[in-house]
Amino acid sequence: MTQTFRARAALLDMDGTLVDSTAVVERLWLAWAEPHGLDPAFVLSVVHGRQGHQSMAIMLPDRPHEQNLAENREMLVRESGDVSGVVEVPGAAAFLAALAPFPHAIVTSADDRLMRVRMDAAALAVPAGPVTAEHVSASKPDPEGFLLGATRLGVDPADCVVFEDSGAGIQAARAAGMRVIGVGAGAAAHAPDAVVADLTHVTVTADGDAFVLTLG
Numbered sequence: 001m002t003q004t005f006r007a008r009a010a011l012l013d014m015d016g017t018l019v020d021s022t023a024v025v026e027r028l029w030l031a032w033a034e035p036h037g038l039d040p041a042f043v044l045s046v047v048h049g050r051q052g053h054q055s056m057a058i059m060l061p062d063r064p065h066e067q068n069l070a071e072n073r074e075m076l077v078r079e080s081g082d083v084s085g086v087v088e089v090p091g092a093a094a095f096l097a098a099l100a101p102f103p104h105a106i107v108t109s110a111d112d113r114l115m116r117v118r119m120d121a122a123a124l125a126v127p128a129g130p131v132t133a134e135h136v137s138a139s140k141p142d143p144e145g146f147l148l149g150a151t152r153l154g155v156d157p158a159d160c161v162v163f164e165d166s167g168a169g170i171q172a173a174r175a176a177g178m179r180v181i182g183v184g185a186g187a188a189a190h191a192p193d194a195v196v197a198d199l200t201h202v203t204v205t206a207d208g209d210a211f212v213l214t215l216g
Helices: 022-036 040-046 052-059 065-080 092-099 112-121 144-153 167-175 185-190
Strands: 003-007 009-012 104-106 160-164 179-183 194-196 202-207 210-215
Touching (some): 003 179, 022 040, 022 052, 022 065, 052 065, 065 112, 104 144, 160 167, 167 185, 179 185, 185 194
Parallel strands (some): 009 104, 009 160, 179 194
């Protein structure tokens, strides 16, 4: 069934939405978790979509926040140095090209360096004005990043459509008062407004001072 969404801006998660980095994310986080004796299934249910220090706080709630921040900095360095298996989500390059005439931005839990490393590994151009970990005080599922993205683009949250794959990201988009399109089969479990298998199923057409996203 074809679905359409009219919007004035698009806010795009990176990992799992534009870039398939699942292999490296899971490889590095499972290696981090092993000395702590954490259940791998629990680890993988937590780490997607959040900033690393928040994931650590959930998995090891009794640890000092300063230790989580320090280990998160180390994790970001390791992630930035490992792009093995990082590829474009199908359709991402064409989707970004189609959005070029319209307001859009990346909103990611990665820091700026990691975002650029992974986008480059996937051969994707970075849209102007990304919102990265450095720009917010709270990680997804907090809506701060999406609200900042809308403010920077000069668009009301209700006129934005978010593309997300993770539960934390979909929750953040909803808390920001935005419609959200889930990307990938796993997104459906988090009740987005619609789901696409990948970005080859999205077309963008101009509509006055806005654009229409057609899913199908």
